[in-house]
Amino acid sequence: MSKVVKIFHGPQHPGITGNMSVELDLIGETIVKARTHVGYLHRAFEKLVERRTAMQAFTIVCRICVPEPDPNEENFARAIEEITGLEVPERAKWIRVLVLELSRLAAYHLWMGGQAGSTGLYTVPQWSVGYRDYILDLFEELTGGRVYHMYIIPGGVRRDLPDGFLDRVSDVMDLIESKLPEFDRLFFDNAVFKKRAIGTAVIDPETAIERGVVGPPLRACGIASDVRRDDPYEIYDKLDFDVITEKGGDVYARALVRRREMEQSIKIIRQIIKYIPDGPYRTKIPYPMNWKLKAGETYVKTESARGEFGYYMVTDGSEYIRRMNVRGPAYVHGVSLLEDMLEGAQLADVAMIMNSLGTCPPEIER
Amino acid sequence: MGWGIDLKGIVSPFTALKYLGKHPHTVRYPYEKKKTAKRYRGFHINDLEKCVGCGNCAKICMNETIDMVKVEGIEPKTGDSGLRPKVDYGRCCWCALCVDVCPTGSLKLSTDYVYVDEDPNSFLYIPGLERKEYEKNVGWTCETDLDSLLDLERVEMKIMPPDERVKTFAEAVYGYTVEEAKREAERCTGCGVCISACPDRMHIPDYIKAIRDGQFDESVRIIYDNNPLPEMCGKVCTRRCEFNCIMTHRAGKENAIAIRWLKRFACEQFESYEEVLNLQPQPLNGKKVAIVGGGPSGLTVAYYLRLKGYETVVFEEMPKAGGMTMAGIPKYRFPIPSLDKQLNHIKSVGVEIRENTKVVKGEPKSNNEVSFEKLKEEFDAVFLGIGLTQPMKLGVEGEDLEGSIQALPLLKAVNFGEKINVGQKAVVIGGGNVAMDCVRVLRRFGVDVTLSYRRREVDMPADNEEIHEAKEEGVVFRTQTIPVEIIGDENGKVKAIKIQRAEMVPDPKGGRPRPVPIEGAYEVWECDNVIAAIGQKADYSFLPDDIVEKLDLQWGKIPVNERGMTKVEGIFAGGDAVNWTADAISAIADGLKAVKGIDEYLSGK
Amino acid sequence: MSYLEELKVKIENMFSPEKCYFPKENLLSFLVSNSEVRGALSYLKDVEGFKHFVMLSCVDWLEEGKFELVYIVWHPEKKVNAMVKTKIDREKAEFQSLHDMWRQICTYEREIWEMFGVNFIGHPRLEPFILEDWKDMPPMRRDFDTLHYVNEHYEWREGREESYKPRDYIGEAFDEWRKK
16 A cells, blocks of 8 residues: 655745745655645735825736736736726837837746756756846846836836847847757757656646636647737737647647747847837826726736736726736646646656746735 | 657757856856946935925835935925935835936936945935935936826916907906816825915915815815915916926926916806805904905905904905905906905905995095094004005106006006007006006007016016917017107107117126116107006005004015014004015915914904 | 627626626626526536636625626637626625636635635635635725734834925924914
């Protein structure tokens, strides 16, 4: 008779995902039951927002996700704009998409580090985090902050692009693109990674839709679903890019989707550099503390690096937001789906599966 | 995926070996400190000179990081609260919203972001006073208007086009609609710096907030707390509040919050004020106060003393109370129904206004006169709100010719609907608001008007808007011209005016430049009328001589103490005859001072 | 007539929705009675093809004494969202668990149970989710006063006692100045 051993995986970071604990029942190396425990990063943002005006609240929302704060900012700003009917200038939309795609690239680099690290390939994180820093340098120059940008506000963006910024973006894109084949050789073609990733944590297409899987994990099942294409926001309908799909639905397919999407992001950024229009970058609102938001409700979503990132927002005509509910992709991937995926998996694969699903506790708990 | 050997997958990772021995691309040796981006959001820096202590930074901060504190050496003054921000780095999240709402641009962030100290209190400091070393490295700033989170553009006020304006005495400014007023009110940050400039210290942010919330009745109640003639102020106030509005630092005077128009808006929302205010004057306490002069200061005293239970009687020489706002200000700026509405409200609380009643010294000669001595005897206190009624003369040759007149009698005649006798061409001399009223009134009679002023246009004491509108209406401005002589024809009528051009000479003592006549630069302008609008003085002829002496007039003004009382016991004074700013809102402020003074005096406090 | 408009007509015929409207172009929102929620959702899911469950949210309408549960679903083919809402009593906050329709509703219901105190009948795992050892009122309820909680549980740092509101300070400072 086999003996069941209980192990707590976490709450330390299992890579770069954030503090989260998974309670595992093991028989030998095989997991028979997994239960997630979150709450280590709960900062009650949704509650804090209720007591702050829209413009004050915008400084909070970016903190919901560390690797990728911008979809939060964009979602928040767009939700407010949709409810109040605030028009965003064209240039601001282009700048927003530039920021979003840069942030996606940065997030994928960080993911690459986490995914490789959790498979034991430690050269990749050194490289990818290093290259991510070049993107952070761009963010620093554009927004004044490296990680929390607080840049996309209701009405547009806070500052115009600095002089010569797009040239530097272009340089960084060249650099990152030139490095991608090296990552291929080092990581995506790596026999060790392939060996461990292919066939691990498979999601089949029906389950994926049924369980609310979004983003790269869904596209890795061969379903071309991308918010940028399905429900175009900002200026995505004017841009030329492919929705990447892979077959297999396993860890490796998900990795390949992300790898190929990096190329798409670079492609999008190059289009933005080429076609960005001139004009104002912000629509003025009244003094932020006085700005009464029209009563209304909306659900907005962006395609973040981990999938559909949605905000449900309700306003009641006061200066404050009545309710802001964040639907992070990790909320679905990281709790119920992860629990199911881990059943039958090997202990050594837990961190890899978590990374592959895009588990991000800060957005589960908010 | 079978168990076959993935040769490529095994070999290709080893390509990374080519980087062995190469320099890392992230860190350079010897160690180079990376330069921070120009927009970096680090510690706060503040220019204490530029800062006006509005507290927008403290208000917008979502972490309550900023406290507004007193700083030694900085006193409150007009347009400056005297407070300065103090930042608690235990709470700051470096969002820089404080910078983006700073109206003066004094608050910035530096690119410095590392500070290590074992004393937690050193993380609580007043930028600009302490840690000045950060000022070398300016980071995040708010430079352009679009960067600023403040709405810097005033909601435009609709006004009658100039070619229509000159045909009518109907009110030229149309006033805000409800949406426009709310939108304009939303721009206000509620800092209260404007209060520092208002002689009357009106509760400006509070009534603007009420407008923003759509509570117009509440707004009127707040306004009436210390101003019994708000609609007048809402139309013709000299609005020093607006010139000290924090928005002016970035957007100029024309984009200050339209405090005056908002007040006007609130007041115009109601046909009458009785219901809105629903005041219950206290029962009469048996004390009586006589008010000489029904101008803004006198009406203020009468109104608020009546509310406090004093019996107040206003003696007004003219057929209608209102003082200069009735007699001096043209009706296209301040229509009579609007004045009536306010006078009716003042009367409704029980103030008695005796119009057409002149106060004289000695025995009254007719029913329309009352003797000052009798007033002094019958009433427990007397308030002098007599204003400036005697126009000053130019002091040049030919001033007594027919057609040489003064602005004030002209305006008064027009305002009371009397017929005036003016020709085709007129020259108005002066650069103040009275001169502007005068030229614009004359334009409405179809007169070709030239305005002569001894200094430059920028030196004119008149309101910029008035100057602008007068020009729109076709008034010819001739600045740096000094009248020398009025030339008459054989019938003793004005034929022309001789002026001498002047140049501006800087004052060696650093004062404002003086106009100095250019030798020989004479011009003669033909005209039918010369109208002097160079100022007025008070008329004390109705007072008994011994009282005038006791009043101890200084440069024609009545000195008063902090209670508004003159040097004669029981006689209080206020308004243009007392203060040097000589505008309606100062008169109201004087009135309120006297209300307090009289109340204290009569209740024996 | 677009798909959503057609759907709106169908919904109005089949159920008795209150305030069936489009908050934005590709989003249909309607409020149904408690008993119709399951029917509406399974109609959307099984007949119309709203296969993807986006989120379950809860809004506290304190003034009305109601909680509003909001189920958002997505149609992967037609690319439209629908929002099914229902109001439940705030005092006796309970509702049937719909975790059998979409498994991930489990997580959402668990959070709402914890944060709003809504009891989901039939839920397999109503246990603390995010909070730990929480004894107070469910914190996302609007009558939970965060500032009060902070003042009760934490201390403010010293050195911040002096703080003026410029508007009040100006009033006082200049009144004093006027007295001089």
